[in-house]
Amino acid sequence: xxxxxxxxxxxxxxxxxxxxxxxxxxxxxxxxxxxxxxxxxxxxxxxxxxxxxxxxxxxxxxxxxxxxxxxxxxxxxxxxxxxxxxxxxxxxxxxxxxxxxxxxxxxxxxxxxxxxxxxxxxxxxxxxxxxxxxxxxxxxxxxxxxxxxxxxxxxxxxxxxxxxxxxxxxxxxxxxxxxxxxxxxxxxxxxxxxxxxxxxxxxxxxxxxxxxxxxxxxxxxxxxxxxxxxxxxxxxxxxxxxxxxxxxxxxxxxxxxxxxxxxxxxxxxxxxxxxxxxxx
Numbered sequence: 001x002x003x004x005x006x007x008x009x010x011x012x013x014x015x016x017x018x019x020x021x022x023x024x025x026x027x028x029x030x031x032x033x034x035x036x037x038x039x040x041x042x043x044x045x046x047x048x049x050x051x052x053x054x055x056x057x058x059x060x061x062x063x064x065x066x067x068x069x070x071x072x073x074x075x076x077x078x079x080x081x082x083x084x085x086x087x088x089x090x091x092x093x094x095x096x097x098x099x100x101x102x103x104x105x106x107x108x109x110x111x112x113x114x115x116x117x118x119x120x121x122x123x124x125x126x127x128x129x130x131x132x133x134x135x136x137x138x139x140x141x142x143x144x145x146x147x148x149x150x151x152x153x154x155x156x157x158x159x160x161x162x163x164x165x166x167x168x169x170x171x172x173x174x175x176x177x178x179x180x181x182x183x184x185x186x187x188x189x190x191x192x193x194x195x196x197x198x199x200x201x202x203x204x205x206x207x208x209x210x211x212x213x214x215x216x217x218x219x220x221x222x223x224x225x226x227x228x229x230x231x232x233x234x235x236x237x238x239x240x241x242x243x244x245x246x247x248x249x250x251x252x253x254x255x256x257x258x259x260x261x262x263x264x265x266x267x268x269x270x271x272x273x274x275x276x277x278x279x280x
Contacts, residue, residue, distance in 0.1 A: 011061030041147030120147030
């Protein structure tokens with residue numbers, strides 16, 4: 001199924017949570033000098049136009065990253081400052097954001113010379129945009145194939161450390177089981193890796209199957225971070241979550257602090273919940 005285009009959802013509330021966690025995990029891992037292999041299993045396009053027809057059709061960025069951007073002067077936490085500087089490099093001091101980076105661009109902007117990124121994307125149009133962006137970036141490799149299978153075939157990496165982002169659209173119900181199974185298999189191949197798994201929180205409750213499968217697996221040290229809309233819709237997505245396997249020390253408290261900064265009604269209008277899904 002290749003109908004999903006993230007351009008309709010770029011910069012939404014879920015992206016704020018996901019990319020804040022991704023950048024925080026990167027920062028914490030880079031406290032050590034050894035190289036990191038990054039894998040993005042569902043990379044999408046590297047950059048998105050928030051003034052384009054697709055983004056404006058849903059208006060989701062207006063309730064997400066744009067709410068963060070207008071409050072940027074008050075966000076003095078260094079972890080926010082680092083993210084805001086990345087956005088400023090793309091947009092200057094524009095009153096509203098025009099361009100928003102997808103996860104490959106967030107990662108690539110923080111990579112050191114010995115770090116490497118492998119970005120998987122199946123959708124032909126998204127893969128074309130991703131490949132164009134990757135030109136001239138020798139530490140980025142784009143692969144036009146299924147990201148879950150491609151990840152397993154690539155592990156363990158040659159670099160001593162590993163950071164994986166797994167964030168399919170979950171438009172196919174089997175994605176929940178496939179992600180849980182792939183996560184456990186990947187962990188068995190590279191147990192020291194850090195794995196970030198994003199999932200939507202739905203009125204249907206389908207995401208519970210993913211969490212139950214992970215909780216019943218052989219995995220260890222899995223942190224669960226969720227945001228829930230204070231005024232959820234009657235149908236569809238009411239929030240989003242992240243499972244973090246082997247979270248770097250301090251990620252839990254620092255991620256909670258980031259999300260608390262923007263969770264109020266003048267920000268993302270969400271409640272933040274977190275706990276160990278599988279304790280250390």
